[in-house]
Amino acid sequence: MVRKMIAEFLGTFWLVFGGCGSALFAAGYPELGIGFAGVSLAFGLTVVTMAYGLGHISGAHLNPAVTVGLWVSGRHSGSEVGAYIFAQILGAVASASVLFLVLSGAGDFQIGGFASNGYGELSPGGYSLFSVFLAEALLTFFFLLVILGVTDKFAPKGFAGLTIGLALTLIHLVSIPISNTSVNPARSISQALFAQTDAISQLWVFIVAPILGAVLAAWVYKYLSNIKE
Numbered sequence: 001m002v003r004k005m006i007a008e009f010l011g012t013f014w015l016v017f018g019g020c021g022s023a024l025f026a027a028g029y030p031e032l033g034i035g036f037a038g039v040s041l042a043f044g045l046t047v048v049t050m051a052y053g054l055g056h057i058s059g060a061h062l063n064p065a066v067t068v069g070l071w072v073s074g075r076h077s078g079s080e081v082g083a084y085i086f087a088q089i090l091g092a093v094a095s096a097s098v099l100f101l102v103l104s105g106a107g108d109f110q111i112g113g114f115a116s117n118g119y120g121e122l123s124p125g126g127y128s129l130f131s132v133f134l135a136e137a138l139l140t141f142f143f144l145l146v147i148l149g150v151t152d153k154f155a156p157k158g159f160a161g162l163t164i165g166l167a168l169t170l171i172h173l174v175s176i177p178i179s180n181t182s183v184n185p186a187r188s189i190s191q192a193l194f195a196q197t198d199a200i201s202q203l204w205v206f207i208v209a210p211i212l213g214a215v216l217a218a219w220v221y222k223y224l225s226n227i228k229e
Contacts, residue, residue: 001080005087007058011050012091015062016190019043020115021099023180036176043181044169051161060161063184064088064207069144069214073222075151085186092190100194116191116199117182117206125177132179133209139171140183140213141220148221182206183213 022042026034034042051060059076061067064085070076076084096114103109113122119132127135146167150160168183175181182188188206192199 001083004058004080005083007054008061008084008087009091009094011054011058011060011062012088012186013095014050015043015046015184016092016095016187017099018046020096020187020191021102023115024099024103037173039176040169040172043172044165044167046165047168048161048165051164055161058084062088062186063210064186065140065184065210065214066144066147068211069147069218072215072218073148075148088186089189092186093193096190096194111194111196113180113197113199114191114195115180116195116197117180117188118197118199118202119179119205120202122197122199122202123178124180127178129205133205135175135178136182136206136209137213137216139175139181140210141217143167143171143183144214144217145221148217152225179206183210185210 019039019042022034023039026042027036027039047060047062050062054060059070061070061076061084067076067081067084067088071078071081100111100114103111116122119127119129123132147160147164149155150163171183172181175183185207188203192203192206
């Protein structure tokens with residue numbers, strides 16, 4: 001269990017550092033910025049690399065919503081859920097702390113939103129609470145459907161990590177303008193702790209919506225799997 005927790009800690013650390021780091025350091029860099037597409041790809045690549053690098057140790061959930069969804073679907077032990085989520089949040093916060101330290105070394109250092117998620121004034125496109133909640137729940141729903149499908153015993157072997165990473169890339173391409181993309185409570189918590197905005201007060205959305213979407217996906221996939229078998 002300790003090895004699994006360390007793997008989840010390191011994997012979530014890498015996801016936040018690679019994904020949120022690309023948004024903080026490279027997205028808007030003058031003339032050479034990677035933009036929304038680059039940040040989307042960065043998040044996807046973190047999942048691909050950790051899925052193949054650490055997936056054989058812990059499953060590389062890297063996301064409390066994924067852990068809850070896998071548990072509800074019967075793919076993960078309930079006794080490990082709390083430990084996994086603790087390790088994921090700890091890894092995300094540790095990563096955000098390092099991002100803060102690196103960012104503080106810039107001459108024009110400003111915290112601002114710190115790659116946090118939000119709705120209303122904190123949404124990149126000014127989207128409402130309803131729009132953000134719906135998008136986060138729906139995108140997490142499909143993310144979990146993909147995860148459950150490609151890791152099914154009937155799925156082709158060896159492609160799960162790549163498929164899941166591409167799914168997360170697509171999710172970011174859709175929703176960065178809406179909510180700055182969460183679908184991951186640990187990622188949202190870590191950035192909200194450092195943001196100089198009201199991100200903390202809106203954090204509940206990025207905990208409840210992804211978990212709701214994950215639970216619904218688990219129920220739907222269990223129903224579909226029973227028909228298939």
